[in-house]
Amino acid sequence: DTEVTQTPKHLVMGMTNKKSLKCEQHMGHRAMYWYKQKAKKPPELMFVYSYEKLSINESVPSRFSPECPNSSLLNLHLHALQPEDSALYLCASSQWRREKLFFGSGTQLSVL
């Protein structure tokens, strides 16, 4: 199993909603990542978890709150988002911090 699974695939939310994005991998990877990608731009790193501990936060606004319940799961909790937060949110995992990343298909988020 070399998949990273993300749910939901699409999400539309209002600025007052609370929602969560979920990511799961069963490759035994110990590093997991959240990236954000806007149209025609490269993926931008948001958070890195290493051994279930947050190791990098790229100065992401607090309306994005990551959580790593166990080594296979990664969540991104969303609250009071802005329309400019609309983007493709990608989860990735890697065996170690400096190995190649395996990406999920992403969640296409629209904030109205």
Added chain:
Amino acid sequence: DQQVKQNSPSLSVQEGRISILNCDYTNSMFDYFLWYKKYPAEGPTFLISISSIKDKNEDGRFTVFLNKSAKHLSLHIVPSQPGDSAVYFCAANSVQKLVFGQGTRLTINP
């Protein structure tokens, strides 16, 4: 400060010919380089990588070349196939994180 640059936003190549995608970087701390392929609304798919201790890595139709002195790497695809049409991202890794270039849209014409 763009540490990884792909200066060609797009490239069009005839089917069966060689596709060459280029990437430059500025940070000499990068020691591991990767190429990803991406279709719209999907996650990037890993293609091939190269460590800074090597200057070439080959995998089937894909070859990556690294010129450390010039801080330049390239991806060669030969022969190019219609299914290769996608956006290609170069990425560079240091201790902290993976940094992506802006991407090059490759179109393979029949």
